[in-house]
Amino acid sequence: METLAQKAAECLARVREKQPLVHNITNFVVMNSTANALLACGASPVMAHAIEEVEQMVSFAGALVLNIGTLTPPWIESMLLAAKKARALGVPAVLDPVGSGATEFRTNSSRRIISEAGVSLVRGNASEVLSLSDNAGQTKGVDSTHSVDEAAQAGRDLALAIATPVAITGAVDLITDGKRTLRVANGHALMTKVTGTGCLATAIIGAFLAVEPDTLEATAAALAYVGLAGERAAAVSSGPGSLQVNLLDALYNISPADLAQGAKIHA
Amino acid sequence: METLAQKAAECLARVREKQPLVHNITNFVVMNSTANALLACGASPVMAHAIEEVEQMVSFAGALVLNIGTLTPPWIESMLLAAKKARALGVPAVLDPVGSGATEFRTNSSRRIISEAGVSLVRGNASEVLSLSDNAGQTKGVDSTHSVDEAAQAGRDLALAIATPVAITGAVDLITDGKRTLRVANGHALMTKVTGTGCLATAIIGAFLAVEPDTLEATAAALAYVGLAGERAAAVSSGPGSLQVNLLDALYNISPADLAQGAKIHA
Amino acid sequence: METLAQKAAECLARVREKQPLVHNITNFVVMNSTANALLACGASPVMAHAIEEVEQMVSFAGALVLNIGTLTPPWIESMLLAAKKARALGVPAVLDPVGSGATEFRTNSSRRIISEAGVSLVRGNASEVLSLSDNAGQTKGVDSTHSVDEAAQAGRDLALAIATPVAITGAVDLITDGKRTLRVANGHALMTKVTGTGCLATAIIGAFLAVEPDTLEATAAALAYVGLAGERAAAVSSGPGSLQVNLLDALYNISPADLAQGAKIHA
Numbered sequence: 001m002e003t004l005a006q007k008a009a010e011c012l013a014r015v016r017e018k019q020p021l022v023h024n025i026t027n028f029v030v031m032n033s034t035a036n037a038l039l040a041c042g043a044s045p046v047m048a049h050a051i052e053e054v055e056q057m058v059s060f061a062g063a064l065v066l067n068i069g070t071l072t073p074p075w076i077e078s079m080l081l082a083a084k085k086a087r088a089l090g091v092p093a094v095l096d097p098v099g100s101g102a103t104e105f106r107t108n109s110s111r112r113i114i115s116e117a118g119v120s121l122v123r124g125n126a127s128e129v130l131s132l133s134d135n136a137g138q139t140k141g142v143d144s145t146h147s148v149d150e151a152a153q154a155g156r157d158l159a160l161a162i163a164t165p166v167a168i169t170g171a172v173d174l175i176t177d178g179k180r181t182l183r184v185a186n187g188h189a190l191m192t193k194v195t196g197t198g199c200l201a202t203a204i205i206g207a208f209l210a211v212e213p214d215t216l217e218a219t220a221a222a223l224a225y226v227g228l229a230g231e232r233a234a235a236v237s238s239g240p241g242s243l244q245v246n247l248l249d250a251l252y253n254i255s256p257a258d259l260a261q262g263a264k265i266h267a
Numbered sequence: 268m269e270t271l272a273q274k275a276a277e278c279l280a281r282v283r284e285k286q287p288l289v290h291n292i293t294n295f296v297v298m299n300s301t302a303n304a305l306l307a308c309g310a311s312p313v314m315a316h317a318i319e320e321v322e323q324m325v326s327f328a329g330a331l332v333l334n335i336g337t338l339t340p341p342w343i344e345s346m347l348l349a350a351k352k353a354r355a356l357g358v359p360a361v362l363d364p365v366g367s368g369a370t371e372f373r374t375n376s377s378r379r380i381i382s383e384a385g386v387s388l389v390r391g392n393a394s395e396v397l398s399l400s401d402n403a404g405q406t407k408g409v410d411s412t413h414s415v416d417e418a419a420q421a422g423r424d425l426a427l428a429i430a431t432p433v434a435i436t437g438a439v440d441l442i443t444d445g446k447r448t449l450r451v452a453n454g455h456a457l458m459t460k461v462t463g464t465g466c467l468a469t470a471i472i473g474a475f476l477a478v479e480p481d482t483l484e485a486t487a488a489a490l491a492y493v494g495l496a497g498e499r500a501a502a503v504s505s506g507p508g509s510l511q512v513n514l515l516d517a518l519y520n521i522s523p524a525d526l527a528q529g530a531k532i533h534a
Numbered sequence: 535m536e537t538l539a540q541k542a543a544e545c546l547a548r549v550r551e552k553q554p555l556v557h558n559i560t561n562f563v564v565m566n567s568t569a570n571a572l573l574a575c576g577a578s579p580v581m582a583h584a585i586e587e588v589e590q591m592v593s594f595a596g597a598l599v600l601n602i603g604t605l606t607p608p609w610i611e612s613m614l615l616a617a618k619k620a621r622a623l624g625v626p627a628v629l630d631p632v633g634s635g636a637t638e639f640r641t642n643s644s645r646r647i648i649s650e651a652g653v654s655l656v657r658g659n660a661s662e663v664l665s666l667s668d669n670a671g672q673t674k675g676v677d678s679t680h681s682v683d684e685a686a687q688a689g690r691d692l693a694l695a696i697a698t699p700v701a702i703t704g705a706v707d708l709i710t711d712g713k714r715t716l717r718v719a720n721g722h723a724l725m726t727k728v729t730g731t732g733c734l735a736t737a738i739i740g741a742f743l744a745v746e747p748d749t750l751e752a753t754a755a756a757l758a759y760v761g762l763a764g765e766r767a768a769a770v771s772s773g774p775g776s777l778q779v780n781l782l783d784a785l786y787n788i789s790p791a792d793l794a795q796g797a798k799i800h801a
Binding site for chain 2: 027028029030032033069070071072073099102103104105106141142143192193194195196237238239240241242244245
């Protein structure tokens with residue numbers, strides 16, 4: 001029987017082979033690092049947010065990545081439009097609700113995207129996922145003030161309530177559709193000192209969703225791949241500056257065989 | 268008696284301990300490097316510019332950083348709103364008037380933020396500070412065409428006129444409230460070949476203002492810390508690309524004890 | 535008789551000496567890397583897109599760089615305004631039609647800038663150049679799906695039709711005004727795995743156009759310089775992350791003599 005690590009390796013091989021176009025409507029902070037991560041992974045990134053073109057752009061895409069990190073109302077309208085088109089076309093879409101819980105504008109915008117357009121997966125940190133569930137708590141800024149374990153039940157409840165899988169990333173990542181749950185134990189603490197590693201993971205999930213229909217397994221595969229790259233990068237880095245550089249090199253150099261060996265995914 | 272270098276070390280230790288949220292409304296060029304510098308320093312950065320959320324976001328923040336590098340009118344309105352809220356709540360705010368003097372739009376916008384909202388500190392290069400004083404001169408783009416010495420008297424006059432401390436950065440930085448003046452001799456010339464090192468310094472000043480009420484000493488501490496990181500980074504860099512990476516590593520690795528030893532602050 | 539490589543070296547020496555201000559209205563993804571590349575090259579970059587200031591800013595500039603990578607209608611209006619002012623003042627302008635051919639909005643916006651304002655040079659990949667010629671083909675995202683050879687005739691026809699030189703970059707770059715054609719064989723395949731290397735080349739072309747009136751030779755010089763930097767960087771890089779860093783170091787460290795020796799420009 002195929003293991004989850006072997007499945008992850010197959011997903012990576014398919015990304016490298018198919019080079020899916022990943023359409024990002026994302027925040028200003030991470031646009032460069034996200035595009036570079038997608039290229040390093042083997043995908044083809046495009047950033048396009050104009051209401052005049054998002055529907056046409058997403059129609060060529062293998063996946064759509066929405067990230068509200070530096071949101072304003074026109075960007076949310078573009079995200080809604082793109083997500084609706086993606087849904088109509090069967091293009092998988094992933095939402096990163098950056099800072100949801102910190103301001104009402106972020107929480108409400110995330111909820112609107114989920115309820116009005118719908119996505120294939122929500123990927124957030126523990127505080128963001130808690131903010132989207134009913135037992136919402138206040139958070140501070142965009143860094144999580146809660147652990148994954150604290151948010152695990154809320155994540156399962158949220159996934160059931162919105163009928164959409166949820167990934168909570170942290171020291172050990174949790175991916176759940178409310179019934180089935182996968183955990184990924186790859187990663188390194190120094191990654192939290194580089195801005196946008198969560199956003200980067202969301203974009204890589206997009207690339208994997210473009211080539212694999214099982215959302216939970218594609219997401220676990222992507223998170224194991226990014227986490228393994230972080231482990232390799234941290235081993236040769238002197239701080240967060242070099243980690244950011246080495247992370248891109250590692251994403252580029254990790255082979256499917258490396259991922260089959262290094263992925264720590266368990267049910 | 269405590270030296271200024273010892274004070275600087277204490278400020279850094281407090282940033283690492285308190286991890287203040289620093290709310291940035293800044294330019295597109297430096298958002299990534301600014302966020303990474305704040306993380307490397309020990310602070311928690313957030314970028315948020317929507318008029319719908321800036322007041323709520325700044326209410327959790329330890330400091331507000333305003334930077335007009337890629338300004339448009341809606342961004343200036345958000346900066347004014349956030350700065351007024353910060354003032355009402357006692358949250359320190361720092362303004363980086365990028366390119367003031369190059370265009371009337373930049374000069375006027377900087378003046379509006381100072382006069383209509385008020386900030387705790389203005390940090391600019393010599394040309395920018397000259398443009399904000401009465402004896403304003405024309406500059407070219409965003410790189411200074413004047414030396415700190417040429418702008419020293421204008422800086423003191425400006426600080427008195429607007430009742431706000433002013434920091435002029437260059438080969439030797441000058442921080443003044445019009446009466447008391449501190450100078451910081453840390454730094455390296457190669458830093459001028461990396462975009463946004465001035466903006467980065469402004470953001471780090473924000474983190475230090477969040478933990479230290481003496482504005483002049485907090486600013487000198489932050490500039491000594493960034494300058495020392497630049498010195499260390501330059502010593503192991505082959506050019507501006509590696510400097511940018513090594514600067515983040517140095518910001519992360521410099522300890523309070525290192526700063527106590529390496530800070531070159533004098534009255 | 536002076537060779538094209540010697541001419542390239544002279545152009546680089548002049549950029550280093552004159553430090554031209556290069557005014558960029560460019561996309562969010564590459565703003566940081568573009569500014570850093572221009573600084574490494576010896577030029578002085580400024581990013582300014584507000585309709586309130588683009589005409590004043592371009593009036594000080596040695597060159598204007600327009601890049602539609604993350605376009606919206608207000609940005610296109612600013613580009614048109616700046617390009618018209620540049621033309622009136624004799625400031626050279628270069629257009630990078632990122633993703634032209636992928637969406638109608640991009641193709642139409644590129645055409646409007648060319649026809650309504652006019653530029654000194656259009657620099658694109660093969661798919662983008664094909665999209666602007668009459669025999670337009672559909673492309674996918676922002677990565678070329680055609681080779682330079684496939685687009686060579688279309689590039690010559692386009693240059694004649696719009697009376698503007700065209701540069702098509704790829705494994706071997708082609709620069710043509712429809713009659714005369716230069717080719718540049720510098721570069722490295724790993725550069726395609728770093729986002730914005732084409733945009734970076736466009737910005738460097740801007741810096742070279744600021745100091746050299748022969749558009750074809752200035753463009754070939756800039757592309758040889760960037761390509762040589764890519765070759766040097768790739769030789770010491772472990773992947774696209776380190777390539778991005780080493781590329782900036784190489785741009786900074788390549789001397790005019792290095793370029794005279796390494797430039798592979800032929801008619």
